Amino acid sequence: MFRWGAKHPKPLSLITNFRFCIIESSHTLITMNIGTATSEENPTHSYLGSRGIWITYVLILLITHFMLLTIPFFSVAVAWTLTNVVHCVITYFMLHVTKGTPWGTPEQGKARTQTQWEQIDFGQQFTPTKKFLTVVPVAIFFLASFYTKYDTTHFCINLIALGFSVIPKLPQLHGVRIFNINKW
Amino acid sequence: MSMVETIYMPSENDFRGKTKKFNGVQNGGKISNGCHKKTKQVDEETEKAWEKDFCETFEETPMLAAISTYIGYLILVAVGHVREFLKSIGIGVVKCVAEPKIPGFVPLYQTWESFYSWYVYRRIQDCFCRPVSGVPGAKMVVIDRESNDHRWSFQYTGGHSTVLNFGSYNYLGFSQNSGPCAEEVEQTIKNYGVSVCGSRQELGYLDLHKQMDRLVADYLGVEDAYTVPMGFATNSMNIPSLVGKGCLILSDELNHASLILGCRLSGAKIKTFKHNCMKDLEKNLREAIVDKQPRTHRPWKKILIVVEGVYSMEGSIVKLPEVLRLKKKYKAYLYLDEAHSIGAIGPHGKGVVDYFGLNPRDVDIMMGTFTKSFGAVGGYIGGSQALVNHLRLYSHSAIYSSSMAPGVAQQIVSSMNIMLGRDGTREGEKRIQQLKWNTRYFRRRLQEMGFILYGNKDSPVVPLLMFMPSKIAKFSRESLNRGMGVVVVGFPATPMTKCRARFCLSASHTKEMLDEALQITSDIGDLLAIKYSKAEPPSYSENDVPLVEDS
Numbered sequence: 079m080f081r082w083g084a085k086h087p088k089p090l091s092l093i094t095n096f097r098f099c100i101i102e103s104s105h106t107l108i109t110m111n112i113g114t115a116t117s118e119e120n121p122t123h124s125y126l127g128s129r130g131i132w133i134t135y136v137l138i139l140l141i142t143h144f145m146l147l148t149i150p151f152f153s154v155a156v157a158w159t160l161t162n163v164v165h166c167v168i169t170y171f172m173l174h175v176t177k178g179t180p181w182g183t184p185e186q187g188k189a190r191t192q193t194q195w196e197q198i199d200f201g202q203q204f205t206p207t208k209k210f211l212t213v214v215p216v217a218i219f220f221l222a223s224f225y226t227k228y229d230t231t232h233f234c235i236n237l238i239a240l241g242f243s244v245i246p247k248l249p250q251l252h253g254v255r256i257f258n259i260n261k262w
Numbered sequence: 263m264s265m266v267e268t269i270y271m272p273s274e275n276d277f278r279g280k281t282k283k284f285n286g287v288q289n290g291g292k293i294s295n296g297c298h299k300k301t302k303q304v305d306e307e308t309e310k311a312w313e314k315d316f317c318e319t320f321e322e323t324p325m326l327a328a329i330s331t332y333i334g335y336l337i338l339v340a341v342g343h344v345r346e347f348l349k350s351i352g353i354g355v356v357k358c359v360a361e362p363k364i365p366g367f368v369p370l371y372q373t374w375e376s377f378y379s380w381y382v383y384r385r386i387q388d389c390f391c392r393p394v395s396g397v398p399g400a401k402m403v404v405i406d407r408e409s410n411d412h413r414w415s416f417q418y419t420g421g422h423s424t425v426l427n428f429g430s431y432n433y434l435g436f437s438q439n440s441g442p443c444a445e446e447v448e449q450t451i452k453n454y455g456v457s458v459c460g461s462r463q464e465l466g467y468l469d470l471h472k473q474m475d476r477l478v479a480d481y482l483g484v485e486d487a488y489t490v491p492m493g494f495a496t497n498s499m500n501i502p503s504l505v506g507k508g509c510l511i512l513s514d515e516l517n518h519a520s521l522i523l524g525c526r527l528s529g530a531k532i533k534t535f536k537h538n539c540m541k542d543l544e545k546n547l548r549e550a551i552v553d554k555q556p557r558t559h560r561p562w563k564k565i566l567i568v569v570e571g572v573y574s575m576e577g578s579i580v581k582l583p584e585v586l587r588l589k590k591k592y593k594a595y596l597y598l599d600e601a602h603s604i605g606a607i608g609p610h611g612k613g614v615v616d617y618f619g620l621n622p623r624d625v626d627i628m629m630g631t632f633t634k635s636f637g638a639v640g641g642y643i644g645g646s647q648a649l650v651n652h653l654r655l656y657s658h659s660a661i662y663s664s665s666m667a668p669g670v671a672q673q674i675v676s677s678m679n680i681m682l683g684r685d686g687t688r689e690g691e692k693r694i695q696q697l698k699w700n701t702r703y704f705r706r707r708l709q710e711m712g713f714i715l716y717g718n719k720d721s722p723v724v725p726l727l728m729f730m731p732s733k734i735a736k737f738s739r740e741s742l743n744r745g746m747g748v749v750v751v752g753f754p755a756t757p758m759t760k761c762r763a764r765f766c767l768s769a770s771h772t773k774e775m776l777d778e779a780l781q782i783t784s785d786i787g788d789l790l791a792i793k794y795s796k797a798e799p800p801s802y803s804e805n806d807v808p809l810v811e812d813s
Contacts, residue, residue, distance in 0.1 A: 121754040124757070125753075125758045128328070128757060128759050129322070130325050130328030130329050131328075131332055133325070133329060134328075134332040134333065138333075179374075180374055180376075181375065181377075181378040182379075184519070
């Protein structure tokens with residue numbers, strides 16, 4: 079059973095271009111039983127705080143970095159800058175562009191317009207998960223600046239990458255959509 | 263003993279039932295079901311005596327397993343994204359889920375919301391929702407199916423497999439289609455028909471229902487009981503008639519969806535406390551009483567603590583003596599959901615109150631279901647006469663839903679008579695002891711093999727942790743091939759690192775069946791390397807559970 083239409087008022091300018099529908103999330107609910115074993119309705123809120131995920135994150139980062147270092151064409155400086163940029167791009171897409179959940183939740187689409195970052199820990203600010211995820215790009219920036227010997231071009235690229243990593247994570251930008259990009 | 267005020271509901275509801283004062287003494291201090299009332303002066307030592315026998319373990323996830331789990335999910339998601347991208351440019355479109363592109367129409371599926379279902383869940387979909395036929399007793403018949411298109415769709419091969427049934431909730435083994443219960447049910451259907459076709463308040467109240475209510479009350483040791491034809495609705499439709507706006511509900515983290523829905527529908531403020539953590543509960547109670555209602559700072563009208571007897575996903579038992587102590591100290595009410603514990607634990611099979619040897623009159627609202635232990639459907643709420651009178655008038659299910667079907671009611675009456683020993687045999691006692699023995703034996707043997715199990719040593723629900731999504735799939739398939747049917751649960755139903763298989767033990771499992779299951783589990787455990795446990799071997803054993811021999 080499917081329902082068409084909007085749950086919230088659509089902006090007039092986007093009606094023609096934007097197509098979406100609300101599927102009855104009961105299909106995925108019944109088959110996948112989200113939230114029956116825990117009372118956690120939307121696992122996105124808490125899975126980034128589970129045991130061992132921070133270590134996994136750092137591990138994947140290290141592995142990517144070493145793989146980039148092994149490519150003979152890249153110097154150390156280029157490898158570091160590339161790590162920083164690739165990390166920034168991937169985390170930006172995962173955390174700040176992707177909205178909603180990859181499954182239908184019992185809370186019936188409350189989080190559909192929220193990015194992953196806004197969903198973490200129910201939108202509370204300054205939780206340990208959020209602090210960790212903010213610190214990692216900064217740490218990479220410092221390391222990258224050091225290893226590129228503060229070269230100007232590299233510095234500019236790294237700074238832009240840092241900007242894209244850290245600015246969307248600021249609490250003032252919670253729920254903010256600049257120029258209505260990515261609003262619905 | 264509890265004062266009159268703590269049992270009655272507030273007078274604004276204007277109940278018209280008889281106001282019977284209860285001062286706790288009946289039959290010279292003994293309650294008729296065999297539980298003895300605790301005396302007022304209880305020493306510190308006897309109060310904490312229950313802790314010595316209470317053995318619950320929740321071993322921590324090994325770090326390597328956790329990291330492998332995350333990397334596993336990452337690979338699955340990455341491959342899913344690649345497939346999604348290829349599908350969007352037209353390569354690898356699956357015929358049976360492809361949508362026809364009709365101009366002017368919005369697509370049916372929003373791809374991100376179906377992502378997990380299509381690219382992760384679908385790969386192991388043959389482990390869930392397997393069709394079974396026949397009675398799910400100690401053995402069940404699973405209908406074989408296969409998939410030719412990578413589990414997008416299934417076809418029946420025409421074969422059946424008879425496997426050991428560790429997936430059904432059948433604690434006392436009443437899931438049978440022959441025997442005294444079945445014969446009595448058949449007779450009742452011939453007398454009364456298949457359905458009642460009326461609500462309780464309008465011609466739907468049979469003498470059978472009256473007998474059933476009385477029997478449930480006797481079984482639990484409470485003044486009166488009220489039954490509802492649907493277990494889920496017992497919670498979701500009755501909690502709103504007990505609490506409302508201006509009340510506070512303190513509910514355990516891992517409460518079932520029916521309890522959560524009931525609490526939400528009531529309009530009361532809900533606060534969750536950490537699972538089975540009495541310190542957290544006490545902290546919340548104290549804060550609630552001191553801070554009162556959030557904006558107005560008026561005192562709460564009622565504080566209701568909602569807990570379950572046995573939590574089916576964790577296998578843990580609620581620390582009831584402690585909850586009762588806190589309830590009395592801070593003058594809150596207690597709602598105990600015994601869906602998985604009634605019939606399954608306790609020396610007389612009377613649930614978690616019986617397990618700890620407490621007075622059933624201390625619990626304000628005792629709720630339970632008949633689905634798991636009695637081979638029927640529906641639920642009950644037991645408590646004081648005033649409570650049940652109120653529910654009979656104001657509950658949603660009494661007014662709007664039809665009452666329990668006569669066949670089901672007869673099944674409940676028959677099975678409860680067996681459990682109470684009123685049919686003259688020792689069948690009830692035999693089943694309870696068999697279940698206890700099975701639980702202890704199974705858990706002891708699994709823990710000795712080195713598996714990580716969650717929960718209390720006496721809980722008949724045995725979660726076996728496997729952590730990785732691919733391992734739960736393999737476990738499910740291998741065990742089906744080898745003749746054992748289990749339920750496996752993964753993310754997002756459980757936390758990401760806590761995927762598990764869940765064994766539900768039954769009194770109808772014999773020792774030979776358990777040994778076979780243990781052998782299968784051990785073999786698969788070696789194959790999959792899931793014997794992660796680093797805890798020392800268990801100290802409990804099944805030898806202190808006396809079995810009732812067939813006379």
